[in-house]
Amino acid sequence: MSVLEAMRMAMHGVAANRMRSLLTMLGITIGVAAVIILVAVGHGSAVAVQKNIEGLGTNVVTIQPGGFGFGRGSGGAQSSFTQLTTKDVKALQDPSATPDIKSVTPVVNGSVTATFGSASYTPNQFIGTTPSYAEARKSPVSAGEFITQQDETAHSRVVVLGQTVVTNLFGSQSPLGQTIKLNGIGFEVVGVLAPKGTNGIQDQDDIAIAPLTTTQSLITGVTGGLGQIIIEAKSSHQVDAAEAEATSILTPGHSSNGTANFRVLNQASLLQTTASTNQVFTVLLAAVAAISLLVGGIGVMNIMLVTVTERTREIGIRKAVGARRSDILAQFLSESVLLSVFGGAVGVAAGLLGSRFKIVGVQPAVEPYSVALALAVGIAVGLFFGIYPANRAASLRPIDALRYE
C-alpha cells in the first residue's frame, strides 16, 4: 500500500472521531508549544540580563568598600581603613603603575530631594562623580552636555538628570538651563541622560549626577569616603590585568589581618556567571516542557490503543479481503503520526504566538532550534508511541479479529 493510500485511510480514521482526535492532538500541541515558549523565556531572560550587564560596561571593574567579615555591625564604628578615598583614586590614576587602566572614576552616593517651582521629587540615585563616568558606565547625554573637568575644578553647581527625574520635575518642559534646588541648594541643569530603561531591579533613568567636588562640599561632606571606584580597562582582554593592578595598589592600605577590606566586581566574570546560570535555567525549563511533550505522546498511544480495540472487527474485515500485516501497520502508524504532526504544527503556531507576549516580565526570544526540535520530537513521539498499538492491530489473526464483539 502506498504512503498516500495509508495517509488517506488514516485521515479518514482521524476524521471519523473528531472530538477524540482533537483532544489527542491537544496533548502534543501543548507539549510542543511549551517547549518553544519555555525555551524562549529562558533565552529571553538570558538576553535581557546580558544586555543589562553590558550596559554597565563590559571593560569595567567596580571597587566597593567593605570586606568580608568586616561589616559595620561587627566592630562598632567602621574602620577608616575600609573607606575608599580620592587618594586611592590618585594612586590608581598613576599610568606607570597601572598600564592597563584607561580611566578611574570615583563615585559618591548621596540622597537629595529635588524641587523645581512647586514640583518636588526624590531621585532614587544621586551621585557625585567625574566626567569619565559617562563613558565607563555607558551613560551618554541625549541633550545638553555631561559634567566637565572645568565643573570639577570650579565646584560648579551643575546637575545632569535622568529621564525619569526630568519627567517628574518638568513634565514636558525642557529642563536645560533651568535651575532646580537639591536639598535647598540651587543647581543648573546642563544635560539630560539618554534613557536606559530598567535593569530588572531598578529604573536606571531615576538618577541625578553632579560633579564630585560639588557633591562632597555641598551634600555628602568631604570625610564620607567614596561609594565606589569604577575602573575601565583599555580593552576587554586587559580587564583581568587592570583588576590585578588595582588590587595590588589598594591592598596595602586597605586590609586587616591579611583580609582585604574592599570588594572587586568584575563585569566580565559576572557576565560569565549569569550566562551559565541562565543556561541551567533554560535547560530546566526545557526539561519540564519535554515532560509535557512525553505525556502528550502517551496520550496518543492511549487513544491509538482504544482505536485499535474499537476497530478490531474492521481490522478483521480488512484482513479477510486481503490486507497484509504491513498494510494494517502502515494505516495505524500513519494515523498516530498524523495526529502528532497536526498537533505539532498547531503547537508551533501557538508557541510562536505565545512568545510574542511578555511572560513574567521577560520578553521571550524564540530560538529557531527549539522550534525544529519540538516539532521533530513531537512527530517522533507519535511514531514511537504509535508503533505498539499499530503492531498490535497488525498482528491480529483475521478470524479472531472478525469474531471480536
Added chain:
Amino acid sequence: MSGERRRPTLFLRNVSKSYGQGEIAVHALREIDLVIDRGDFVAVMGSSGSGKSTLMNVLGCLDVPTTGRYYLDGIDVAELDDYELAYVRNRKIGFVFQSFNLVPRTSALHNVELPLIYARVPRRERREQAIAALDAVGLANRMEHLPNELSGGQQQRVAIARAIVTAPALVLADEPTGNLDTASTVEIMQILSDLHASGRTIVVITHEAEVADRAQRVIHLVDGGIESDRRTGAAPPVTPRFAHDDSAEAISA
C-alpha cells in the same frame, strides 16, 4: 494450465479442527475429506454447532486446521506465509458473511474498493472496477451511501460486490441470507446463481432448504463430520468457462 480434465479447486484431506486441549477440547471438525471441483455450486447444511462456519473459515484461509491438509488450487495452504495468505484472500477468494461485515462510516463504493486497494490497483482503475461490481449487484445508484443508510439486503449486495471485485474464482458465503427477509433472500440467491453461471465456484452455508435447492450439490454436516453428500444438479462442466485463474503461478513465483 491444463483444463482438460476436472481439476479440484478445493481439496481437504483428513482435516480436523479442535479448540482447547485434553478433556475440555471441542472438536469442531472431525477428519473431513472433501473435494470441490472448479465451477461447482455447493451448499453446506447442518444444525448450529455442526462445524459449518469452522469449515468455511478454513476454506477461506481465515483459520488453519489443527491437523490434516488443505490444498487450494493444488497448493498446500499450511505452507503459505502471512504475506501469501493475504494474497490468496485478496485474489482467489471472495468472502460473504452473514453479518455483512462492511467497514462502518465508509461509503459503499469505498467498501468495494477495499480489496483493490490491497491489490495495489491504481486509483482510477480501482474506481471503475468497483463501480462495475456495484452495478453487477444492482446498486450503482447507492454508491455514496454509508452502510447504515442501506437496508440489510442492500448491504449484503455491497458485500457481494466487494467479494467479486477482484474476480476470484471461488466465492464463499457464510449464511449470506441468514439476516435477510424473503424478498432479499431471493435477490441474493439470484446473484449467487448468476455468479455460478459465469463460471465461479460457489460454496454457501445455509440452513434454509430453498437456498440449498439452488445448489448442485448439498453436503450435510453433523458434529463436525460429513453425514451426507448428494449431487442435486448437473456436475460442473469439464472445461470451466471461467478460466481467469492464473494466480497459482503468481503465488509460487
